[in-house]
Amino acid sequence: MENQQPLHPGLFSWPDAPSQLLGSRCQDCGEHAFPSQHSCRACGSERTEVVGLGNSGTLWTWTIQSFMPKAPYQTDETPENFRPYGVGYVELACGLKVESRLHENSADALRIGLPMSLEIIPVRLDHEGNQLMTFQFRSAEAL
Amino acid sequence: MTDVAIVGLGLHPFGRSPKLSGLEQGAIAARAAIADAGTDFKAMEFAFGGSQDGGNADSLVNLLGLTGLQFTNIWNGCATGGSSLNAAYSAIKSGQYDLGLVVGFDKHARGAFNPQPKDWGLDDWYGETGLMLTTQYFAMKIQRYMHDYGISRESLIRVAEKAFRNGSITPTAWRQTALSAEDIATAPMVSEPLNKYMFCSPAEGGCALVLCRADLAHKFTNNPVLLKSAVVRSRHYGSFEVFSPSQAPAVAPSPTVTASRAAFEFAGIGPEDVDVAQLQDTEVGAEIMHLAENGFCEHGEQEHWLKEGATEINGKLPVNTDGGCLANGEPVGASGLRQVYEVCHQLRGTAGNRQVPNGPKVGYTHVYGAPGISGVNILTT
Numbered sequence: 418m419e420n421q422q423p424l425h426p427g428l429f430s431w432p433d434a435p436s437q438l439l440g441s442r443c444q445d446c447g448e449h450a451f452p453s454q455h456s457c458r459a460c461g462s463e464r465t466e467v468v469g470l471g472n473s474g475t476l477w478t479w480t481i482q483s484f485m486p487k488a489p490y491q492t493d494e495t496p497e498n499f500r501p502y503g504v505g506y507v508e509l510a511c512g513l514k515v516e517s518r519l520h521e522n523s524a525d526a527l528r529i530g531l532p533m534s535l536e537i538i539p540v541r542l543d544h545e546g547n548q549l550m551t552f553q554f555r556s557a558e559a560l
Numbered sequence: 561m562t563d564v565a566i567v568g569l570g571l572h573p574f575g576r577s578p579k580l581s582g583l584e585q586g587a588i589a590a591r592a593a594i595a596d597a598g599t600d601f602k603a604m605e606f607a608f609g610g611s612q613d614g615g616n617a618d619s620l621v622n623l624l625g626l627t628g629l630q631f632t633n634i635w636n637g638c639a640t641g642g643s644s645l646n647a648a649y650s651a652i653k654s655g656q657y658d659l660g661l662v663v664g665f666d667k668h669a670r671g672a673f674n675p676q677p678k679d680w681g682l683d684d685w686y687g688e689t690g691l692m693l694t695t696q697y698f699a700m701k702i703q704r705y706m707h708d709y710g711i712s713r714e715s716l717i718r719v720a721e722k723a724f725r726n727g728s729i730t731p732t733a734w735r736q737t738a739l740s741a742e743d744i745a746t747a748p749m750v751s752e753p754l755n756k757y758m759f760c761s762p763a764e765g766g767c768a769l770v771l772c773r774a775d776l777a778h779k780f781t782n783n784p785v786l787l788k789s790a791v792v793r794s795r796h797y798g799s800f801e802v803f804s805p806s807q808a809p810a811v812a813p814s815p816t817v818t819a820s821r822a823a824f825e826f827a828g829i830g831p832e833d834v835d836v837a838q839l840q841d842t843e844v845g846a847e848i849m850h851l852a853e854n855g856f857c858e859h860g861e862q863e864h865w866l867k868e869g870a871t872e873i874n875g876k877l878p879v880n881t882d883g884g885c886l887a888n889g890e891p892v893g894a895s896g897l898r899q900v901y902e903v904c905h906q907l908r909g910t911a912g913n914r915q916v917p918n919g920p921k922v923g924y925t926h927v928y929g930a931p932g933i934s935g936v937n938i939l940t941t
Contacts, residue, residue: 425685440806448797451806452683459797459808478707480699481752482690487674489687504696512809516691524752529707540689551689 424540424549428452430469431537431550438470438515438535438552449513470509472535473557477514479505479527493541507533507554520555532557564652565777565784566939568597568770569901572665574763574888575734582614582764582891586665587623589766589894593661597770597780604770606660607631608647610640611893614666629660638840640664641767641896642792642927642935648771649790659772666891668762680803680931694842694930695759697802699751702845704800706753709860711848713745713753718866719844720744720757723880726873727887729913734763735887758844763889767897769904785904785923788938789826793819795932802930815934816853816926823936824855831855834938835920836906837877838899840928841884847871851879854926854936878916881906892929899925900937907941 423431428451430437441453445462451470456463485499494500503519505527520536521527533554540549570593572585580588586609594601601624609617610633618631636643644662651657672695677687686692705711721741727733739757747756770780777784795801798812824830831854839854841847848866852859856877865871871879882888882902885895903923905911923939 424688425683428685448808449806478700478704479752480696480703480754481749482693482696483749483751486690486693487671489674489676489684489692490690491688492690502690504691504700506700506807508809514807514809516805516807518689518691529704551685 421539421548421550424551429537429552435472436535436537437472438509439467440470440513441465442468449511451513451515470511470513470515474507474509474515474533474554476527476529476531476533477506477508478529479503479519481522481524491541503527505554518551518553520553526556562653563774564649564787565772565774566769566787566900566904567772567777567780567784568593569904570594570596570768571732571898571901572766573732573734574765574891574894574898577764582611582665582667582766583619583623585667585764585766586611586614586617586620586663586768589665589768590620590624590661590663593768593770599770599780601625602627603659604629604661605657606648606651607663608634608644609663610634610636610644611664611666612640613668614893617663617665617893620663636792636929636933637931638842638892638929639792639896639927639933639935640893641900642790642937645769645787645897645900645937646790646792646935649787652771652773658776659770661768661770662897663766663768664893664897665766666893667764668891671762673762675803675930682803682805686805691805692803694802695751695754698843698845699754701800702843702849703753705845705849711860711863715848715863715866716753716758716844717741717744719841719847720886722872723841723883723886724757726881726914727883730882730887731912733883733887734889735883754843754845760842760885761889763891765889765891765894765898767894767901769897769900783908785907786940788940789823790937791819791823791826792933792935793822799932801932814853815932816850816928819934819936820854820926823938827938829922829938833922834877834924835922836881836903836916837879837924837926838884838903839879839926841880841886842890844886846928847879847884850926850928854924873914873916881911881914881916896925896927896935899927900939903939907939
C-alpha cells in the first residue's frame with residue numbers, strides 16, 4: 418500500500434480521526450468559511466480561527482460532470498476510463514454550504530435534501546508514488 | 561451634465577475565423593464602428609478595450625494608427641464589455657473627453673474554458689479535483705432554482721428553441737439553424753440538467769462602439785442611441801457565485817440585482833418601461849434567472865412567461881433578439897458589446913427580419929461573469 422497523504426493541507430482532519438472538514442470561523446461576526454481564511458469574507462476581520470466543520474450535511478444543489486475536464490484537472494484517469502462524477506453543495510450543520518465531488522454520478526441517485534456524509538478518496542499518485550487524497554460526499558441514505 | 565450617445569456600431573461576426581487573429585477581428589469591428597459614425601480613428605480621443613485570449617487590446621493601435629490617444633485595457637471577465645462601456649460613459653460624463661471608442665475582441669480555443677485557480681485566489685486542489693468549471697456552477701444554480709421556484713425542463717428547452725430561432729434570422733449569428741424542441745430535448749447531457757444545446761460555446765469575434773457627448777451626436781449620425789446608465793457591480797457576501805468552494809448560510813441578492821436596481825435608478829425608469837432586452841444567456845437557465853434578477857418578473861413567473869412567448873420578438877419583452885450568447889457564442893471580450901450593438905440596431909429600427917415591432921424606444925443589456933460581477937446598460941432613442 419502506498420503512503421497516503423492529503424492532496425492539500427488544511428482541508429480536512431484526516432488522517433486524524435474522526436475525519437471531518439476544517440474551515441475557519443470569524444471571532445468577530447461568527448461566520449464560517451471553507452477552506453480556512455485568514456480574513457473574514459463577511460466582515461473583513463482578520464481574527465479567524467480554524468474549526469472542525471463536521472462530516473455530514475444535506476445536499477443543497479447538484480450536477481453531474483459528464484465529460485473529463487481539461488487541465489488544471491489532474492487525476493490518474495484517462496479519457497478512456499474517465500468516470501462521470503457528481504458535484505454538489507452540501508449544507509453543513511453550521512449552515513455553510515461546501516462544494517464537493519459526490520460519489521453518486523447519476524440523476525436518479527441525487528436529489529436536493531439528500532443526507533450526505535464525508536469520505537476521503539484517492540485523487541492520483543504523485544511522482545514519489547504517494548497516493549494523494551481529497552474529500553467527497555456520498556449519500557448517507559443507503560448506508 | 562451632458563448625456564452620452566452611441567453613434568457608431570461595428571461587429572466582426574462571432575464564430576470561427578481561422579484566418580484572423582483576435583486582434584484583427586477587433587480591428588475590423590473598430591473600423592466598422594468608426595465608419596458607421598462617419599469619422600476616422602484620428603478623431604478618437606480615448607479608447608477602452610478588452611480581450612481574454614486575444615492579446616492586449618491597446619495593441620490595436622498598431623493596426624489602426626499610432627495617434628497618441630489614451631488607450632486603457634479593461635479586463636473584468638464576462639463583464640469586460642460592460643466595464644469598458646462604463647469607463648467610456650464616465651470619461652464623457654466627466655467632461656474629460658468628447659469622443660471615443662470602446663472595443664472588445666477574443667479568440668478562444670474550442671471547448672469549455674479552463675481557468676487557473678491561482679488567478680481567482682484559489683489553491684490548485686480546487687481545479688485538480690474537477691470543481692473549477694463554470695458549466696457546473698450554472699447547472700447547480702438552475703438546479704436549485706428549478707427546485708425553489710417550480711421551473712420545468714420544458715422552460716429550459718423553450719429558451720434554447722428561441723435562441724436558435726432568433727439566430728436563424730440574424731445574418732451575423734454563428735448558429736443560424738433553427739432547432740426543434742425535440743432536437744434540443746434529446747441532445748447529449750453536459751451537466752445535469754443542462755445539455756449540449758443549452759450552453760453557449762466559447763468563440764471568436766469582435767465588437768466596437770463609438771461614443772460621444774450627446775449634444776455632438778448629430779455630427780456623426782441621424783439616429784443616435786443614448787446611453788442612460790452603465791453600471792457594474794461585484795458580489796455581496798452570500799450571493800451564490802461561480803468558483804466558490806463554499807457559500808454562506810444566508811443567500812444574498814446577486815450582483816445582477818444590485819447592478820440592475822442602480823441602472824434603473826440612474827436612468828429614472830423602471831423594468832416596465834423596457835421594450836427590448838439582452839440578458840446574459842451563457843446557458844438557458846441564466847436567461848430564465850436573469851429575467852427575475854433584473855426585475856422584469858417575479859421569481860417563478862418565468863414558467864408562465866415562456867409558455868406565453870413573452871420573450872419572443874413579438875412578445876411583451878423581447879429578449880436576446882439576435883439569439884444571444886447561445887446562437888452567437890461567447891468571445892468574452894466582445895460579448896457584452898455585442899448585446900449593446902444588437903439593442904442599438906433595434907432602437908435604430910435597423911434590425912432587419914428580427915426587428916421588434918412598433919418602434920422600441922428603451923433597451924436594456926445585462927452581463928454576468930466570474931467571479932460574481934454584473935454589468936447593466938440602459939439605452940434609449
